[in-house]
Amino acid sequence: MPVEEFRESGKKLIDWVADYLNEIEKYPPLSQVKPGEILKRIPENPPLKGEEIQKILNDVDKILIDGITHWNHPGFMAYFNSTSSGPGILAELLSAAINANGMLWKTSPAFTELEKAMMNWFRQMVGLPENYWGIIYDTASTSSMHAIASAREQLNLNIREKGMSGRTDLPKLRLYCSEHAHSSIEKGALTLGIGLDGVKKISVNEKYEMNSEELEEAIKSDISNNIKPFCVVATVGTTSTTSIDPVRKISEICNKYNLWLHIDAAYAGVTAMIPEMQRITDAWDEADSIVINPHKWMFTPMDLSIYFTRKPEILKRAFSLVPEYLKTQVDDEVENLMDYGIQLGRRFRSLKLWFIIRYFGVEGLATRIKHHIELAKEFANWIDEEKDFERMAPVPFSTVCFRFNPGNKSDEDLNQMNEKLLEEINSSGKIFLSHTKLNGKFVIRLTIGSIRHERRHIVEAWGLIKSLAEKIVL
Ligand code: PLP
Numbered sequence: 001m002p003v004e005e006f007r008e009s010g011k012k013l014i015d016w017v018a019d020y021l022n023e024i025e026k027y028p029p030l031s032q033v034k035p036g037e038i039l040k041r042i043p044e045n046p047p048l049k050g051e052e053i054q055k056i057l058n059d060v061d062k063i064l065i066d067g068i069t070h071w072n073h074p075g076f077m078a079y080f081n082s083t084s085s086g087p088g089i090l091a092e093l094l095s096a097a098i099n100a101n102g103m104l105w106k107t108s109p110a111f112t113e114l115e116k117a118m119m120n121w122f123r124q125m126v127g128l129p130e131n132y133w134g135i136i137y138d139t140a141s142t143s144s145m146h147a148i149a150s151a152r153e154q155l156n157l158n159i160r161e162k163g164m165s166g167r168t169d170l171p172k173l174r175l176y177c178s179e180h181a182h183s184s185i186e187k188g189a190l191t192l193g194i195g196l197d198g199v200k201k202i203s204v205n206e207k208y209e210m211n212s213e214e215l216e217e218a219i220k221s222d223i224s225n226n227i228k229p230f231c232v233v234a235t236v237g238t239t240s241t242t243s244i245d246p247v248r249k250i251s252e253i254c255n256k257y258n259l260w261l262h263i264d265a266a267y268a269g270v271t272a273m274i275p276e277m278q279r280i281t282d283a284w285d286e287a288d289s290i291v292i293n294p295h296k297w298m299f300t301p302m303d304l305s306i307y308f309t310r311k312p313e314i315l316k317r318a319f320s321l322v323p324e325y326l327k328t329q330v331d332d333e334v335e336n337l338m339d340y341g342i343q344l345g346r347r348f349r350s351l352k353l354w355f356i357i358r359y360f361g362v363e364g365l366a367t368r369i370k371h372h373i374e375l376a377k378e379f380a381n382w383i384d385e386e387k388d389f390e391r392m393a394p395v396p397f398s399t400v401c402f403r404f405n406p407g408n409k410s411d412e413d414l415n416q417m418n419e420k421l422l423e424e425i426n427s428s429g430k431i432f433l434s435h436t437k438l439n440g441k442f443v444i445r446l447t448i449g450s451i452r453h454e455r456r457h458i459v460e461a462w463g464l465i466k467s468l469a470e471k472i473v474l
Contacts, residue, residue: 001053009053016057017089021072024452028429029073031066038067069432074452077461078434080239080267080399081449085299091355092301095348102346104326105334112337115350122306122353125362126272126292129285133312135340136304136349140266141184143291143307144233146315146341148175148188150289151231151260153318154311160318164193171228176200176218178210178245180238182264207394208243208438210234216253223257231260234287236280237268240436240445241393241401244268244280251286261286266293266305268397271373273366280396297372297398298365299451300356304349315340372398372448375458379446382462388469392438398448403441404469415442417472424468431461 001009041063070076072083084092102111119134137143152159157170164170173194177185179201189199200222202215219229232254234245247263254261263284269292271277272284284290289309294300309315320339322331338344357365376398383391383402393401403418418435422444425433434445448458 005053009057012054012057016060021086024070024073025075027065027068027070027073028432029070029075030078030426030429030432031069032427032429033067038064072450072452073432074450074454074457075431075461076450077446077448078432080296080447081453082295082302083299083450083452084301085356085360085451087355087359088299088301088352091352095351098348098351100348102348103338103344104328104336105330106328108348111346111348111350112335114354115337116335118350118353118357119306119308121357122292122294123308125357125365126269127278127281127284128290128308131310132290132308133310134306134308135312135315135337136346136353137307137341138303138305138347139184139295140182140264140291140293140305141187142341143266143289143305144182144184144262144264145188145191146307146319147233147260147262147289147291147309148185148194148231149192149318150309150311150314151175151262152192152194153314154260154288155228155230171226173198174200174222174227174229175231175233176202176215176229177233178202178204178208178235178238180204180208180210180240180243181233181235182239182266185233185264204243208238208241210245210250212246212249212253215250216256219253219257219259229257229259231262233262233264236263236265237397239267240438240443242268242395242397242399243393244396247287248283251283255286260288263287263290266291267296270294270296270298270365271369271397273362274370274373275366276370277373294353294356297369297449298356299360299368300352304352312340368451369398369449372453375448375453375455376400378455379448379458379462386466392441392443400446401436401438401443402446403443404472411441415440418442418444421465421469421472424472425465428464428468430464 100108100111102108105112115136123132123134175189175198186196186199189195200218202210202218205211222229232250234247234250236244251261272281288311291305291307293305295302295304316339319341337346376395380391380395380400383389383400388404388406389402390405391402403414404421405414419442422433422435425431436443436445
């Protein structure tokens with residue numbers, strides 16, 4: 001593409017982005033298309049001759065836009081909000097332009113060193129001590145998989161050389177997490193050949209927090225059955241209700257049985273930036289590893305997950321493999337990021353942190369996140385005060401679990417009514433909420449955390465939910 005054409009097209013695209021974000025509320029947050037509808041609009045064969053960029057841009061509006069679920073829309077209150085801020089979008093553009101691949105220090109020294117600096121900044125922002133080393137992966141799923149791999153590597157079972165399959169000398173391995181842990185933990189175990197059977201789910205109390213006594217009992221029972229416990233995952237901010245596992249008690253158990261403690265704070269970890277929320281970091285310095293996702297609640301475009309560990313040497317031992325063609329003369333002096341995970345090529349994600357942290361400042365980020373927590377508390381109060389609604393879980397962060405409960409109905413009827421209510425809400429084209437099930441009860445979830453969330457959006461959402469609920473009959 002000639003430079004002038006690029007410059008002109010780039011200006012048009014930036015205008016498109018600015019208008020899109022400015023007018024985003026004109027779209028329904030949840031795409032209303034049917035499966036296959038977008039695919040039908042795309043020619044089956046690729047064009048033989050090149051097309052004008054303007055034509056491609058026009059087709060974004062014509063072909064794609066109504067098949068987009070707008071995560072940036074303030075009516076999007078479904079999953080943990082992943083919203084993109086101006087500085088984050090600009091950094092993403094720059095990353096694509098520079099297109100550095102940070103596999104080695106040599107393949108872009110600024111890449112490796114900016115990532116190191118950003119890990120140091122972010123570590124301080126969430127109050128972790130200096131002995132935590134950090135790296136950026138794509139998602140929390142990947143971060144947790146690396147945590148589980150490190151936990152296994154710590155056992156010195158020579159998995160690296162001999163693998164796991166066909167080995168009669170290996171004990172059965174067991175990882176523990178609560179029944180409310182994210183599915184990525186089981187996926188990590190699947191990926192590493194530990195299997196779903198290698199994951200023991202511990203029950204939760206009435207606040208959906210892991211029962212630590214049951215955890216210890218399960219560990220003892222496994223040991224007496226020749227099963228080898230190796231890792232516990234504690235979640236700070238579970239996906240369904242955002243509950244907080246008792247990290248201190250869990251860390252004591254991990255110390256007693258010499259187990260790797262991984263904390264999944266993918267959603268809620270960013271709240272550690274807020275002075276009043278620092279209680280959530282109790283015993284974090286006991287963890288072997290922690291994951292926090294700026295792409296969930298720190299206005300960072302997909303994707304960016306931060307993995308901290310006190311034991312980077314174990315991660316390196318598990319994954320470093322340096323063929324001749326990747327050796328460099330400075331290998332003894334530098335960190336080559338390819339040594340710390342399965343991927344070789346790496347996107348320049350730290351640019352997004354550099355732009356976002358500098359643009360908003362730590363106070364600016366913390367103030368916005370704190371405001372979301374306050375709005376969620378207010379919404380939870382409205383639920384509590386409305387006799388036909390019922391709050392279904394505590395609200396430690398910015399997600400509220402509730403159901404419509406007009407009284408004198410069985411749980412089965414209430415499940416049907418709430419499922420219907422959620423369908424009505426989501427097809428209204430105004431807001432998008434999600435659901436979960438708690439003890440067999442269908443529960444609606446509303447999450448606040450978008451950079452575009454203002455109090456008026458929450459007020460409007462509540463008005464809509466109440467008016468649609470009034471019309472629900474079985
Ligand atoms: N952990 C928790 C607690 C989550 O809520 C989620 C996603 O919502 C994940 C992990 C997975 O995140 P990712 O999409 O970054 O893999």
